[in-house]
Amino acid sequence: GAGKAIAEWILTGRPEFDLWSIDRRRYKEYATTKYTVDKAVEVYQNEYAMGFPFEERPAGRPAYVSPLYEKLKKKGASFGARGGWERPTFFDPKNEVTDHSLSFFRRNGWRKVVAKEVHAARNGVAILDLPGFTKIEVKGPGAFAYLDNLLCTKLPKVGRISLVYALLPDGKVLSEFTVVRIAEDSFYLVGAASSEWHDLDVLEMALPTDGSVTLKNVTKDYGSLILVGPRSRDVLSQVTTSALDNTAFPWLSVRMIDTAFGPVRALRVNYVGELGWELHASNDQMVALYDAIWKAGEQFQIADMGIYAVDSLRLDKCYRGWKGDLEIGFSPFDASLDRFVDLTKPSFVGREALIAEKASGSKWRFVPMTLDEDGDADAPYCASVFSGDKRIGIATSGGWSFTLNKSVALAYVRPEFESAGTKLEIEIFGERKKATVGAEPLFDPRNERLRA
Structure with missing residues (x-):
């Protein structure tokens, strides 16, 4: 089995089945010898133990933390590791969670506090520290042509945002990015925390050899705060003097907004399906930015939120998860992502396969x-x-x-x-x-x- 998969990887660039669970690109610099030993011991200790949903095993952690890690821990955050990054799973500031047992059934002790976080996001305002997004700058006179040929999706105009997909030659989904067009020849790509080395590999393999495109991995240079909910504009307007109305700052657009801590890149997009912004700021801005938002949001009963709440919210909107809902066994047509495929483009990787699939029908x-x-x-x-x-x-x-x-x-x-x-x-x-x-x-x- 392993030999077959490796041979397929070498000869065709991909194994027959999606083997992300054993893909070397899952693990980044944090996977040191000590981390590997600690994890190996943990796996052996649990060899005959049942694996449960929402199980966050502790060995080798923390590896990467955001500047807000200690502050949020003191506020009652529990954490899970995603791509090596510690992310809040839920908040229990009043010590309401008394049962921490694991189960296949819907009996998790944290359900009540997660329900409150979801309610805040849907009806008021919530904030989430979400470190570790893969962030890659793509620049140069050849940047547009390079990305246009790599992606099956139409690229956005300057100042706009699109969800885009890179495919394999057989038309199956390889990578998912949020692409932000900063200037005519400058793009900012955002991906999953676990996809950093994978996506860099995909991008580097497709680079032109004439030097017309440069890539810069800025994943560790910037953090991200997610501010969402019907009152999110009311809160953010107290932190910036920049206009946030729909005319000045429409959905799926990007702006550099002014704050007391310097400019912050604000993306009007999120993974929960509410009015809101992703705020991408340098690490030295993160604590002050969070504190200012929290202070501004207190009158609106702002709540901290974790990724368990986000997972519930994204199901309402049917937002796909990379390497869960999207993997190399399915095409964008299989995944009902037809609106993200532009077959009028003269060329992109996987185009011929998608044209054939469009004609014959998806499986x-x-x-x-x-x-x-x-x-x-x-x-x-x-x-x-x-x-x-x-x-x-x-x-x-x-x-x-x-x-x-x-x-x-x-x-x-x-x-x-x-x-x-x-x-x-x-x-x-x-x-x-x-x-x-x-x-x-x-x-x-x-x-x-x-x-x-």
């Missing part, structure tokens, strides 16, 4: 589903989806929506089952649970809250 379609009865567990990764006795798909994400008060699953199904209202079943820990296909997204279908 899969990506759909949201809700369980008809809540039950006591959510769909785990790769849960089978059935129509009668026929297995017709797999779930790639599952969790509880505190907004919809339902269990949500995101799944790949055969195209004939993609219509909203279709009745199916998901096998959850050995039991078939009735589920209904929904229309994407499940919440705020016109994105009115994002555009507010």
